[in-house]
Amino acid sequence: MEIPEKHLEVATIEYVQPKTKKFLFTSEVLGVTLYNQILCFDNCFFIVISQDNTFSCLSVAMTQRNSIDTISSAIFSTDPDSRSESIANTLSKSLKTSIPIYVSFNANIETIGLKYVISSLIDFFKSHSEIIVK
Numbered sequence: 846m847e848i849p850e851k852h853l854e855v856a857t858i859e860y861v862q863p864k865t866k867k868f869l870f871t872s873e874v875l876g877v878t879l880y881n882q883i884l885c886f887d888n889c890f891f892i893v894i895s896q897d898n899t900f901s902c903l904s905v906a907m908t909q910r911n912s913i914d915t916i917s918s919a920i921f922s923t924d925p926d927s928r929s930e931s932i933a934n935t936l937s938k939s940l941k942t943s944i945p946i947y948v949s950f951n952a953n954i955e956t957i958g959l960k961y962v963i964s965s966l967i968d969f970f971k972s973h974s975e976i977i978v979k
Contacts, residue, residue, distance in 0.1 A: 877958075932950055
């Protein structure tokens with residue numbers, strides 16, 4: 846009995862430039878230093894705002910199809926007043942983007958400080974035109 850000969854094909858792997866972009870900056874709100882990380886993917890933004898580089902809450906917001914209204918939801922949260930969800934919702938409306946915005950907010954800041962957190966993020970987006978992934 847003859848054993849068939851196996852023909853192995855060698856695959857070539859072509860390097861593809863990743864489209865993911867990462868931006869880091871710090872901001873100070875009500876005396877608290879916040880570490881902000883923005884990851885830009887083809888179809889979403891992932892934003893982590895933390896006081897000590899922790900990740901414990903995650904929410905998402907996006908504009909509804911054929912509408913200017915947004916929908917948002919907490920994916921997981923230890924925050925009783927849904928600050929991650931509030932930030933994601935406000936950013937989605939302010940940036941007028943149709944892609945989902947995921948936000949993780951982990952800092953001990955009074956609720957009144959959220960408007961400063963949001964305005965620093967909006968200012969960062971507006972001052973960095975390269976932040977939008979094409």
